Amino acid sequence: MLIDKIFKISLQNTPAQAEPSVINVYFINEPPRTLIDTGIKSEPSIDALRNGLKAYGLDLTAIERILVTHGHIDHYGLAKRLSSISSAPMYVHREEQGGLQRIINSLDFRRHVFLRNGGPETMVDAIEKLAISAMGFADNLEDVLFLEEGEVIPFESTMLKVIHTPGHTPGHLCFYLQKEKILFSGDHLIKNEVPFPDMHVVGSSPPFHYMGLKEYLASLKKIEQLDISTAFPGHGEEICDVKKLIVGIFDYYQNLINRVSLSLSERKTPFEIVRELFPDASLLFKIFGLYKILGILEILKEKGMVEWEEKGEKDYYFSRGK
Ligand SMILES: [Zn+2]
Ligand SMILES: [Zn+2]
Numbered sequence: 001m002l003i004d005k006i007f008k009i010s011l012q013n014t015p016a017q018a019e020p021s022v023i024n025v026y027f028i029n030e031p032p033r034t035l036i037d038t039g040i041k042s043e044p045s046i047d048a049l050r051n052g053l054k055a056y057g058l059d060l061t062a063i064e065r066i067l068v069t070h071g072h073i074d075h076y077g078l079a080k081r082l083s084s085i086s087s088a089p090m091y092v093h094r095e096e097q098g099g100l101q102r103i104i105n106s107l108d109f110r111r112h113v114f115l116r117n118g119g120p121e122t123m124v125d126a127i128e129k130l131a132i133s134a135m136g137f138a139d140n141l142e143d144v145l146f147l148e149e150g151e152v153i154p155f156e157s158t159m160l161k162v163i164h165t166p167g168h169t170p171g172h173l174c175f176y177l178q179k180e181k182i183l184f185s186g187d188h189l190i191k192n193e194v195p196f197p198d199m200h201v202v203g204s205s206p207p208f209h210y211m212g213l214k215e216y217l218a219s220l221k222k223i224e225q226l227d228i229s230t231a232f233p234g235h236g237e238e239i240c241d242v243k244k245l246i247v248g249i250f251d252y253y254q255n256l257i258n259r260v261s262l263s264l265s266e267r268k269t270p271f272e273i274v275r276e277l278f279p280d281a282s283l284l285f286k287i288f289g290l291y292k293i294l295g296i297l298e299i300l301k302e303k304g305m306v307e308w309e310e311k312g313e314k315d316y317y318f319s320r321g322k
Contacts, residue, residue, distance in 0.1 A: 009048065011024075011044075035063045037186070039075075041073075046078060066088050066090045068090060071102070072099070080142075090144045093146065097141060113201055114290075117290065118269025118314060119290065147162045167197050168188055185232065198212035200212035257300065264317055269317075301317075305319065
């Protein structure tokens, strides 16, 4: 049974990242032996991975192939180092190439976008600091091979199907063992959680479009069609009832959409909505909240339910008819 050859190894996340504190990587012990995601680049992380494999009588050189679900450092930080130890090629979706470096390269643009949306300077400074300090926990995601939607990754006795699930990041991938009804869900599905969507800013001048949430919900619909008995996520426990989790996430967003609509009887910046709906959230969760709100405003704007206007280089939204 292939399921007996799937080893879950849990590694510590960065100290700054209080939540989630643990990242799961999965080793499929069938030729070509494959690691799905890697954890951050740190000595404790590589030691834990080494020990995790040792428990099965293997070492790091047993890795023949590295698949990366997406370009967040907890999922790829160690990839280059592992690849140099084992000579395993690294695979990722084209849009995730570079990983964190892509964000670092676009810091000025992101600052502009956060400020337009009513984000305070202090928050923008804090995000930049966080991004720059995170650079120490990952080697650049380069010299990689690309995977695309529908591609098939062969093993001796089975195959893994590549499923492009944009949303959490533009090039997020899930890997599906169709025969075994197993999904490696990365950060697309996490038990008892609603993963945050990417901002995914589209456009070069205002109004910008924020596509992350719309893409995420479309990807959820795609996953809902699959026959899955167990999903192995990038964080937390295995998910046995995938359909129920997906329904819960749709409900969560429907509820949030309603609350945002109600809140827009007065004109507001997106960050004012974040403050109103997530008053007690930490800085990091306010940022994730902003990504959700921007995604919701995009959906409502498209449906003609909210209007956008620019004033003093800030973006304001309000319900139609007000
Ligand atoms: Zn992620
Ligand atoms: Zn993650």
